[in-house]
Amino acid sequence: METILDTYKATKIEAVNVWFKAASVNDFPADGGACVKYKNKQIAVFNFTRLGKWYACQNVCPHKMEMVLSRGMIGDDKGIPKVACPLHKKTFSLESGENLNGDLGAIATYPVKVEGNDVYIGFSE
């Protein structure tokens, strides 16, 4: 099972070598997310309209290894933007990937940029 998680490594903006053009802005609901396919990866992308920010993270929830986080609800925990997994409501910081209400490992997060109407996700490879 570890192998799924190995596919996803937190990527800092400095490490980005590929900006993948994922979809257009209006493919995503306001204050909600959708899933993007990149090679063998599933990436959850969130349009945090209230903050005017975009976030991306692995789609797989480290709790039971299901591809569901993009279908989770976003919000904040004392100011930290987060996503709640739709299966058992484990919550993860969209910034650091940290599990906010438990002791699961952090999820991998990825940089996002919007140019014109296009949403790009940053990968190191």
Add this chain to the structure above:
Amino acid sequence: MKKIIVVGNGMVGYKFCEKFVAQENAENFKIIIFGEEPRPAYDRVHLSEFFENQNAKALEMAPATWYADNGIELITGERVADINRTEKTITTAKDREFAYDYLVMATGSSPFVPPIKGVEKEGVFVYRTIEDLEGMLAYAAKLKAEKPNAKAAVLGGGLLGLEAGKAVLDMGLEPHIVEFAPKLMPRQLDTRSSQVLKLKLESIGLNIHLSKATNQILGDKFITGMEFGEDDILNVDMLIISAGIRPRDELAKACGLDVGVRGGIVVDDTMKTSDDNIYAIGEIALYNQMIYGLVAPGYDMAEVAVQQVLGNSEVKMAEEIDMSTKLKLIGVDVASFGEPFMPASKGHSIIFENKTEYLYKRINVSLDGKSLLGGILVGDASDYNMLHQMYLNDMKIPENAAQLILPASDGASAFGDVTDLPDEAQVCSCESVTKGQICAAIENGEATDVAGVVSCTKAGTGCGGCKPMVTDLTNATLKSLGITVKEGVCEHFDLSRQDLYQIIKVKGYTTFNEVLDNHGNGGHGCELCKPLVASLMATINADTANKEYAIQDSNDRFLANIQRNGTYSVVPRVPGGEITPDKLIALGEIAKKYDLYTKITGGVRIDLFGATLNQLPLIWKELISHGFESGHAYGKSLRTVKTCVGSTWCRYGMDESVSFGIELENRYRGIRAPHKIKGGVSGCIRECAEARGKDFGLIAVEGGWNLYVGGNGGATPRHAELLAEQIDNETVIKYLDRYLMFYMRTAKPLQRTAAWQERLEGGLNYVKEVVIEDKLGIAEDLEKEMQTLVNKFECEWTQAVNNPEMMKRFNHFVNSKDDDDNLVFVPMREQKMPEPWK
């Protein structure tokens, strides 16, 4: 610096350390604590929780780092093997020697295993440590894989045996309880209450065998049965022995300390043994010629030993020890307090028994009728805390003491209020916390809510039985200080659901952001407040879940129930459970085409599982073309109205239960409520539709329908209560419109009708006043609001499949038509299921 060695790192040994380091001159002492078990002390009282989560960490009394942080040396996995009292040293099983000034024996007990032939066979377990439980889980899993209806017995029908019985039930094995005595819980219950308990346990699936002496355990290598007498055999595949405890005094005996005839180290009221430098505490200590198999006396002993070592010789163990207990976990209330069995010369007993409801209550009252001496509660122990307090504090009891146990006719309590308790009343006996300490923690600002009170007083951290009382006291104290108890739904709103309902209605808000920006705390919402606001707007504005789908809960967001692998289930509405052969065929064909797992639900309809997000709209398009519509199995909304066949076919039927059930299901379909709503309609009092287990239920009687409300299956089952008798269809609808709408306006988030009704001040009587007598003058409004919802109903799946914009969300990927490539199904009984979680 003086050295203290504690032998035994169990609950009481740990408590000794905790209490010791909190003392002022603790730094003049060095503590070394030895534990034979591989891990630091854990909460044995809640051991059974390990079955649920297998999380040993969660049971820890304190992590290993706590000991180090407090200067205590913790040595686990090493047994103390010898004590040399003249040299004042101990030797461990690893042959290491340590010197002491004071020795504290806290070696606890081990389960008593009766000398029955064959107890050494595989599949026979005891119930004391985490390793015992791990062994049972592994064995049960193996059994179940080989044998679908494996059986397991528990030897011993006492407090612990019944807890083990529950564990067997949860492990999915057929449970049997075998007791030597002619009654269950012989230490706590009298014969009649034990009979009531037996009936109740049998009703939830436990098989009880009383007066059975086990002669031998059958089987070659592993257990296959138990033999009681010739031809009296019980075939079982596993056995858990819970036949009492034996103090672990082998070490004490070997070094010549005084021990009792039946074991245990003799101590006086200072916890000192026959050696001035050695103390004994917890389940090893024989005090008043008794071993107290409970934590609370053990913790008191730890306190006494700490004070004695520090030279505070006036602190001694109380003479009388409270042995009141409450059975936990099994889902049946059982409690006994004070003197449960009392000789007639000391007082009178008042007994209430109702076998049909599995209720038994007994209180023992002094001859002068002024004080409570003890009692037994079976079936409903909700008054245990209050009665226990009255007993402990010798509080005045009502002149007619029977009021304390008789079902109240007017909903009024015979107890008065928690605030009437004296300040010295010990609310938490495990941690010895008084009412005064709890109230003080709030009054001096140390705590502002229940969690705060628990963390600064430790009340409720032991067995947890006092939690309801701690909550009541906290709320009452806050109220007396003029602090309103926060009912905010989450960190984003200080408002309650009821407040939000009024605000949204009056201001006419239609989006989440409007509500949050105008009435929130400045954040961005979360998984608690978003679905709540969505539900409120649906109730108030007759919206479907397609509106603002990003604030809908997991299931509502995709109009389907998410399953363990991230696929979905599809449940079309089958009103009243009536379905034509053609529709059945259509369901079968669609299920086949999309390879869906098919099952009849507990709610009289058919569930198709395993649809991917991409498939959902395709499946629904086909269902809709065959005349189906959404069944709202995913919503906090009306699920099903279960019906029996009624007077159209059934020879006993008094009215057309199917027709009326369909009418009601169609009337209330789609409306969003604080929680899901279920209904039932039965054609006669035989009640084949289980209407009294539903939020609303109807039973046809001579002259009309009897209408019941507030029933519940699920986690806290409750029978619905009679709201009105012999009323016609039109009146049923009128009352139901009012009842449901009143519930939707005033309940808390995720509160079913049963819990709502129970907590309404005035209970059912108040509901009657509002719904039937229209005391609040709102009946007409309630009916109108409901009629609006009924008129505006729209099937949200039909809405979704006809709108390309709404359909966009049913794609697994925004940038590809592919399905989730992580899905794995495995075959099961000619169908399929998700690959189990690792």
